[in-house]
Amino acid sequence: MDITGSLSVIGFGLAAIGGGIGVGLIFAAYMQAVSRQPETQRIIQPMLFMGFAVVEALAILGFVLALIF
Amino acid sequence: MHLPPFFEIGSFEFGKHTVLILLSVALIAGFFLWAIRKQALVPSKGQYLGEIGYGFVRNSLGRDIIGEKEFRPWIPLLFTFFFFILVNNLFGSIPVLQLPTFSHPGSAYVLAGVAYVAWVFIGIKRHGFAHFMGKMTMPPDVPKVLYVFLIPIEFISNLIIRPVTHALRVFATMFAGHMAIMVAAGLLGYLVSEVGGLGILGGAGALFLGIFIFFLEILIQVLQAYIFTLLFAVYVDGALQEGH
Numbered sequence: 184m185d186i187t188g189s190l191s192v193i194g195f196g197l198a199a200i201g202g203g204i205g206v207g208l209i210f211a212a213y214m215q216a217v218s219r220q221p222e223t224q225r226i227i228q229p230m231l232f233m234g235f236a237v238v239e240a241l242a243i244l245g246f247v248l249a250l251i252f
Numbered sequence: 253m254h255l256p257p258f259f260e261i262g263s264f265e266f267g268k269h270t271v272l273i274l275l276s277v278a279l280i281a282g283f284f285l286w287a288i289r290k291q292a293l294v295p296s297k298g299q300y301l302g303e304i305g306y307g308f309v310r311n312s313l314g315r316d317i318i319g320e321k322e323f324r325p326w327i328p329l330l331f332t333f334f335f336f337i338l339v340n341n342l343f344g345s346i347p348v349l350q351l352p353t354f355s356h357p358g359s360a361y362v363l364a365g366v367a368y369v370a371w372v373f374i375g376i377k378r379h380g381f382a383h384f385m386g387k388m389t390m391p392p393d394v395p396k397v398l399y400v401f402l403i404p405i406e407f408i409s410n411l412i413i414r415p416v417t418h419a420l421r422v423f424a425t426m427f428a429g430h431m432a433i434m435v436a437a438g439l440l441g442y443l444v445s446e447v448g449g450l451g452i453l454g455g456a457g458a459l460f461l462g463i464f465i466f467f468l469e470i471l472i473q474v475l476q477a478y479i480f481t482l483l484f485a486v487y488v489d490g491a492l493q494e495g496h
Contacts, residue, residue: 229317229486236483237409240417246424 195249202242209234272353276339309334309481317485322492326485329370334481337363337422341473344430345466352426352473357419360426364419367484372411375491384491418483422476429469436462 213231217224257265287302295303309331314323337354344352354360375384389406390399440458443451 225316229489232479232482232486233490236414236417236421236486239421240409240413243417243420243424244413246428247420 189249189252191249191252195245198245199242202239202245205238205241206235209238268351269353269356269359272340272343272349272351273359275349276336276343276353280335280339305335306331313478313481313485317482318489318492322489326488330481330485333363333367333484334477337480338474338477341422341426341477342470344426344473345470352430354422355426355430357423360419360423363422363480364415367418367487368415371484371487371491374488378492387491414487418480418487421483422480425472425476429465429472432465433462433469436465 209231213227216227255268257267258271259266284302284306287298290299292299310323310327313330313334314327317323318326340353340359342352343349344355354363372384375387378384379387388410389403391402391406394402436458440455440462443458444455447454
C-alpha cells in the first residue's frame, strides 16, 4: 500500500506534543493557584493568557511550517 | 480548492471572502442598531440580547483585564474585534455560506495588524519610545549579564512573533476546522460509495465523526473570537502598565 503525503505534517504532529503539554501545565497551574487563592484570579488571568500565547506560538509556527514545506 | 473570484478590479479580487466580510458588517451593524432602536428602561428581548453581548465584552474583557481606570477608550475596539471575529467564524458553520472568513490568512493578518498598531502606538504614546522598548525587551530583576541574550529574545518574541501568532492562531484553527469537516465528509463519501458492504457501517461512524467535529468547531469558533479579543486586551494592558 502506497502512502503519499508530506512528512512535514508528521513534524507538526510532533511539534504539537510540546505545545500541548505546555498549555496543559499552564492551565493546571492556573486552576491550582485559583482554587487555593480565589481572589488572585484577576491578577493571574492576564499572565495565564500571556504564557498560553507564548507556548502556543511554537505549535502555530509548526503549523505554518507544515503548510509551507 | 478556492472558489474563483466573482469579479476583479485590477489586482483586487472580489470573492466569497469579501462578500462574507461585507455581510458580517451588515449583520452586526444591523443587529445592534436594531437592538438599541428604542432604549427602554425595561428592555425588550432584542435589546436585552444586545446588552448581554455588549456587557460581556465590556466587563469580562475590558474591565477585568485592562482595569477599572483605563478600559473605557478600548471598549469600541474590543467590541468590534469580538463580534467581527465571532460572526465571521460562525459563517463556517452556517450551511451555504460554510466558509469562515479567517480561513484565509490575509484577513487574519489585517486584523492582527490593526491590533498590533493600536497597542504599540498607545504604549509609545504613554511611555515614550525608549521606555516602551525597554519595557518590552528588558524584564526586570535579572542579572545584568543575561540582558545580552534576553534583549534579542524578548524583542523577537514580543514585537515580531507576538503579532504573527496573534493572526495565525485564528487562521490556523479556522482553516484546520474547515479541513477537518471536509476530511470527515470525504471519508464518509469514500466508505459508502467506494468500499460498500461493511464500509457503509463505517460510513455511519464517519457521519457521527463529522457531526461531532461540526459541533466541536462551533465551540472553537466562539472560543477563538474570545481568545483573540482577550489577548488583545492583555497586550494593551501590558503596554499601558507601569514597570516592566
